[in-house]
Structures are given as C-alpha cells and as structure tokens.
Amino acid sequence: MTTIRAGVDLGATKIQAVVVGEENAVLGEAKTETPTAGGPPAVTAKIEGAVREAAEDAGVAVDELRGLGVGSPGAVERDAGTVAHARNLPDWDEPFPLAATLGDALGTTVRVENDVKVAVTAELELGAGRPYASFLGVWWGTGVGGGLVLDRKLWRGRGAAGEIGHIVIKRNGARCPCGRRGCLEAYAGRGAMEAHARKLVKRGQKTDLFELMAKRKRDRLTSGVWADALEHGDKMATALLDRAVAALGAGIGSAVNLLDVEAVIVGGGLGTRLGEPFVERIAAAARPHLFVDERPPAMLPAALGDLGGAIGAALLVEGA
C-alpha cells in the first residue's frame, strides 16, 4: 500500500493542503481562502478542491492516497469524525460530519483532529519537540491554545486538556473572549488584543495599527499587521504586546511549576510570525515565576512553520 497521504490545515482565513510521501516529504501543496459564508458544506467543498489540487501538484490520484487527515478548529470528536462550535468558520455550530462528507467526496479515509493538537503532535514527531520526552506547546494566535506532551504522548485528559489560554493569571481580571475573567487569553490572544486596541482608539488613543491593517487590505489585526506596527515603533502595539508577553510568562511559569516539563514550544500565528526574539522575551517573563528557577525548561519556537499544521494532519492517517 502507498505511503502517500494528504493533510489539511483548516484555518479561519486559509485552507492549506499538502500531499506527503516517505518520511513526510512534501510532494505537492495547495492553498485557498476559507469561505466566509455557506456553512460547513461550502467549507468542505473548498477542502475537497484544495486536496485535489495538492494531489495534482504531487502527480497522484486522490483515490490512490492512503488517506487524508484534517486539523480543524472547534470541538472535534475524533471517533465520530465530527466538528462542532467552530466559531471562526461560517455558521458552524452544530456537529457536522466532516470526515464522512470528505471521505465520500474524495473516495479515501479521512481522520479529523483538533488543529492545535495536530500542530503539537507534528512538532513532537517532526519538529522542535523531537529531543524532548515532555513539553508544553503554546499556540499563540487569535486565541491561545495548547498541547501537553508527556512521555512523548499527547496528554488528552478527558478530551479537553491543554487549555493553557484559560489558566487564570489575574483573578477578577480582564474579560476573556470565553466569557470568563482573568484568563491568559484575555491578555495575549490576538482577538482580545484587537478588541482592546479598538477600545483604546475609541477613548482617543493614537495608533497606526488600523491604518496598517487597511494598507494590507485586511479587516482584522493579523499577525502581519502587529509585526508591521512593531517595526514602525507604534506605541500602542508595543504596549499591548508587552502586556501579552508578561501574561504568557505568568501562564507558562504556572504550567511549568505544575508539570516540570523539559521544554516549552511556542507556535501559532503570532508566535510563528514574531519568532525567536519573542520566544526569548516570553522565557524571560516566565523566569521570575518559576519555582525551581535554576533549571528553566528550554523555550523554543515551533520548527515547522506555515506547513506544519497540514504536514501534522497527514500524520493522522493510519500507518503514517
């Protein structure tokens, strides 16, 4: 049987597909925009198209693939192959049978898993996590997601482990997009940071953030917009990122005190975009909170970059 597999990283803004072969070498790839309307069927059709395109790029027929793995946001039921509550995808609240629908359309076996878990597993098998028996993955993007690797296995708890974004770093603190108060994500999530920036602008504070957003033809403050603003020395962007770094330091310090893992790997849209210098700043912010401070964990950026999610998703295919 062939070792050629496909993987899809389903994101809020783009769908990235890859086809990989021996030792996870990328043989073909395709990228498309995530639809903003039409619900799960529209999204599923786009995924199908991207997989077909990546297979063509690789010179293989889709029905020759060993299978397809999909990393999806929202609440994923792995065994059922369904996705629910994908708030950043169009009209996607009720459970939708993503694996079965795609499997029928493509004539191959499909497995679905939570996108952050997929990315963390990819770092474990192929990326920055390879040298470590235990690490914490912190996925810093619109939200702050996470994954916990213990004894070289993803720790799932009762299915929802890894939510480092919802560690409380300030009791009665800022309101989090999840509705609770004082969570790490309320300070460090890109979504919460944008909401905060908009509020400050309404109060009359100055920033170039929204001009830079318009220049990039975006309707949200993407990671690229934040990076641009930093380069321009924008004061608000600098202050909000400082606040996010301090919050990440406290949350990561807490998690390390509890778990004493060997390493912390920082990925996600903002983490990948801001890269090594910010990982060092987060490490410095965590240090004062470490109970055993003479041997801090290694702190390093995710190694797989933009294709990591899709390559990781291809690992979901049985026999990968």
Next chain:
Amino acid sequence: MTTIRAGVDLGATKIQAVVVGEENAVLGEAKTETPTAGGPPAVTAKIEGAVREAAEDAGVAVDELRGLGVGSPGAVERDAGTVAHARNLPDWDEPFPLAATLGDALGTTVRVENDVKVAVTAELELGAGRPYASFLGVWWGTGVGGGLVLDRKLWRGRGAAGEIGHIVIKRNGARCPCGRRGCLEAYAGRGAMEAHARKLVKRGQKTDLFELMAKRKRDRLTSGVWADALEHGDKMATALLDRAVAALGAGIGSAVNLLDVEAVIVGGGLGTRLGEPFVERIAAAARPHLFVDERPPAMLPAALGDLGGAIGAALLVEGA
C-alpha cells in the same frame, strides 16, 4: 519474607510512625513531637525512637521489618536517600543522608520520598483516588503542595512537578513565602495567612485568632485554631479563609483547564481539618474558571486522614 513494613510521616510539628501488615492494616503506631533544635541528628534519633515504639506496639522486632519508608518535607533525592532545604525542620538546609543514617540505626532498608508525593500516592493506592485514572492532589496546609496522578502514576516531570501552590493567580499580587508574587500559596497557605493576620492586627483590626492560639498553647495559627475561630464566627478568620478558598478555586480551575483530570483531592492540615464543606466551597469557587464547565471534575477530601502520610510512606518499601 515478611510483609510487615514501617512508615513515618515526618512533619514540622510531629513525627507519626506506623507498622503495617497485610493489605496495609495498621498493626502498631507511635507519635512524637518533632524536635525544634539539634538539627538532622536530633530529628533522626526521634524518628528511630518512634519506629521502635510502633514496632513494639505491633509486637515485631525492627530487624524483622521488610523496610521503612519516610515521607519528608524539603528537597528529597530519592536515589541518594538525602533530604535538604527542610525549612520547617531545625537547622536542616544542607543535604543529610536520612535513609543511610536511619538504616544503620535500625538495621533495615530505608526509602525516603517527599511528604506530599507520599500522601498523594497513598490516596491513589488506598484512598480517595482509587476510582480515578487521573487526579490532582492539592495539599492545603502551611504551604500549598500538590501531586499529579496521570494514568494512575505520579507525574514527576524533571523531579519537581506538582507545585500547584506556585501557580500565579494574580500577576504582581501578594508576596509569597517563596519570594515570588501572586502565587496561590500567597493567598491560601496557612503560613501566608498567619503572616497576613498578624499584619492586620498591627493595623488595628480585631480578631480572636491569637487568643484561641494561646488557649490551645500553640505558638502558631494551627489548623485547629483556624477551625475554632471559624466556629466562633471570627470575622478576620472568615474573611481570610474566604480569600483562600477563592484563590484555591482559581488555581485548581487553571490546573483542570490544563490537565482535564477526572478528580481533585484536597488534603493537608487545613484541608483535612476543614473537610467536606470546604471542599464543596472550593469546588464552587473553581467552577466559574472551568473552560469545559458542563462536566467539572469530582472534588473530594482525602480519605486517609491523619495516618495517611505514615501509611503511604510504608508503601515506599519495595514489594509493598
């Protein structure tokens, strides 16, 4: 070979020894005060005496024991059998070969382990943790210690995992006895609570806490003193315990979001003394912080009570 083993719970105020037989049934016990001077040799001599007394109570000779396990505060090196930095024991900072010294004195094999890890393991094997594959043990006493059981094994990380007392619940918050800021222990540890109460009294606030302490002939606010003050409706005691409960709720909520364990078991001096009603209050305080709030973990008090530490220590003996 005999199954009869000894176990010692070495505490800051008392040394509890037990001798146990088949199925960990207690055959003999002895209790003595922990010396407040004389350093490790004085403490070791007291442990030896307590073990001899417990063996006599059980009707066995110490050299017939299969071995002795000791649960100790401070930094324990299990393989070396040494204890260092036991701040609540007299002049005990440098590593002291507790296992070797006791082994020579008693003519039996001695194993040493961190006291909280011993107590959590005891709950796992014999107590409230028996039905669960994963749980978090929160030991609420002078400090706030913890232990993490995952897949029915104690998770040690690089040796220091479980420090839930040093989860940050309020960035830039109260000073913790560990020297850092905003840790859970800074709000909920009995040591920090007493320091806070003394400060409030200096500022002119009223409380019966220190009168009750004197009546019990204690020089610190023990768990019993706090319980007495609560029963008397003492306002300061009530407020400080409310604050501790809120802090424990935030820290436990954070840990559950990260680990998604099946249960949380609350033990330790204060936890055991205040019991079930306080465990319920802590559960209620954690609830608003739970990311997946429709299926909170079971929250329950430690089941083994006062002898739990010593019985758990006896489990350290090989072949137990």
